[in-house]
Amino acid sequence: MDTSATYQVKLEVFQGPLDLLLFLIRKKKIDIHDIPIATITREYLEYLNHKERINLDREAEFLLIATLLIYIKSQMLIPREKALEDEEEDPRQILVDRLLDYQKIKAASVLLREKEEEELQTWKRTFLPSLYSQEEMDYMEVSLFDLAESFFALLKRKEKRETKTIKGKEFSLEEKMKKIIDFLEENSFLDFLDYFDQQGSFEEAITSFFSLLELIRSGIVIAIQESIFQPIKVWLRKKANTKRSR
Amino acid sequence: MKNRLKEVIESLIFISLEPLSLEKIKNVLTEFPEQEIGQAINELLESYISNERGIQIIQSAGGYLFSTKPEHDSWVKRLLKVERKNKLSSAALEVLSAVAYHQPITLAEISALRGVDSTHTLKTLLQKKLIKIVGRKRSPGNPLIYRTSDKFLTHFGLNSIKDLPSPEELSKILEEESIIEEEDKSEH
Numbered sequence: 001m002d003t004s005a006t007y008q009v010k011l012e013v014f015q016g017p018l019d020l021l022l023f024l025i026r027k028k029k030i031d032i033h034d035i036p037i038a039t040i041t042r043e044y045l046e047y048l049n050h051k052e053r054i055n056l057d058r059e060a061e062f063l064l065i066a067t068l069l070i071y072i073k074s075q076m077l078i079p080r081e082k083a084l085e086d087e088e089e090d091p092r093q094i095l096v097d098r099l100l101d102y103q104k105i106k107a108a109s110v111l112l113r114e115k116e117e118e119e120l121q122t123w124k125r126t127f128l129p130s131l132y133s134q135e136e137m138d139y140m141e142v143s144l145f146d147l148a149e150s151f152f153a154l155l156k157r158k159e160k161r162e163t164k165t166i167k168g169k170e171f172s173l174e175e176k177m178k179k180i181i182d183f184l185e186e187n188s189f190l191d192f193l194d195y196f197d198q199q200g201s202f203e204e205a206i207t208s209f210f211s212l213l214e215l216i217r218s219g220i221v222i223a224i225q226e227s228i229f230q231p232i233k234v235w236l237r238k239k240a241n242t243k244r245s246r
Numbered sequence: 247m248k249n250r251l252k253e254v255i256e257s258l259i260f261i262s263l264e265p266l267s268l269e270k271i272k273n274v275l276t277e278f279p280e281q282e283i284g285q286a287i288n289e290l291l292e293s294y295i296s297n298e299r300g301i302q303i304i305q306s307a308g309g310y311l312f313s314t315k316p317e318h319d320s321w322v323k324r325l326l327k328v329e330r331k332n333k334l335s336s337a338a339l340e341v342l343s344a345v346a347y348h349q350p351i352t353l354a355e356i357s358a359l360r361g362v363d364s365t366h367t368l369k370t371l372l373q374k375k376l377i378k379i380v381g382r383k384r385s386p387g388n389p390l391i392y393r394t395s396d397k398f399l400t401h402f403g404l405n406s407i408k409d410l411p412s413p414e415e416l417s418k419i420l421e422e423e424s425i426i427e428e429e430d431k432s433e434h
Contacts, residue, residue: 108343121316
């Protein structure tokens with residue numbers, strides 16, 4: 001860690017970063033009674049005044065530790081009756097235990113950072129330059145309205161092309177549902193618009209659309225859009241695949 | 247026959263995008279005795295260490311995976327036209343450490359450990375799938391409890407969570423650091 005950048009406390013009995021001071025107090029290597037907290041805070045405020053830029057994280061940390069110090073000292077200064085003292089734990093101990101737990105986590109996070117740096121230098125085949133933002137792409141499940149809207153856009157497309165009269169061939173929902181599942185099993189997914197484009201007639205397209213809605217409703221397939229304005233894709237919901245079902 | 251086995255395993259690892267576990271390799275290579283498979287893997291790993299190659303086989307999240315070598319980083323980046331893969335924020339790393347060392351853990355426990363509200367960071371880590379929800383705690387409010395995921399392991403190049411230093415080792419590191427700091431101080 002960059003200790004040179006952190007604020008250094010300068011006292012007769014101690015010189016260094018504040019968290020180290022707290023650590024030493026815990027170890028009882030320095031007596032809290034010897035630490036003039038007023039001096040520390042006054043000098044720190046002066047230091048802040050002279051600083052052009054403030055690193056909020058670091059200053060917040062200083063505040064936290066300084067508060068702990070003040071708390072410890074105030075607890076030590078208040079005279080207590082013996083009986084009471086025995087019941088209560090040493091305030092230094094509670095606070096310092098907490099700080100020690102936190103220090104461990106911090107040490108671990110420094111370690112993780114090192115591991116991450118190493119890992120970032122090795123490249124795997126899974127890496128593809130991201131097309132979207134740095135954030136991992138979040139799939140969104142499309143609503144009924146998105147589906148319907150796409151469907152109407154499609155009908156308009158079809159309307160323009162189809163001028164012939166449609167000869168009556170009946171399409172059943174069940175038959176269509178089976179066809180969609182068969183298609184999905186073979187192709188893993190279908191592109192919503194493309195699929196309906198392939199349909200022979202207006203009537204067939206509508207039957208397919210209803211079949212698809214029925215399949216989504218009963219949870220057999222799932223319709224997913226990678227982001228707004230991207231093609232809607234329909235996937236077979238696998239029983240074992242609970243990944244996306246959170 | 248043995249040479250072929252080594253080559254087969256090499257192909258299997260090559261074609262896998264996720265770390266390929268020994269279990270999976272065994273499931274595929276049913277016609278080979280398990281012992282030979284283990285030996286062939288070891289030989290394969292050795293051949294990658296000794297030969298002059300640009301790629302390596304790493305052990306990550308309990309499986310084997312091909313990756314480029316760290317010393318070729320700058321050229322790979324040039325090819326892929328990326329500056330740098332995204333690093334996690336310090337807050338994210340702290341929350342991950344808290345989860346890694348205290349799992350299973352609740353959000354309230356993480357926040358208490360850090361002394362900072364960690365709701366947002368936790369949410370981001372969940373989205374990144376570096377941690378996962380494993381259930382609810384049997385305590386007032388039944389809060390959700392979290393654990394690190396396999397993706398956590400791959401992100402940090404760990405083979406298992408045991409690769410991290412134990413809490414005792416961490417205390418030792420802290421102890422040594424403070425001694426060094428004290429020594430530094432007395433030198434000034």
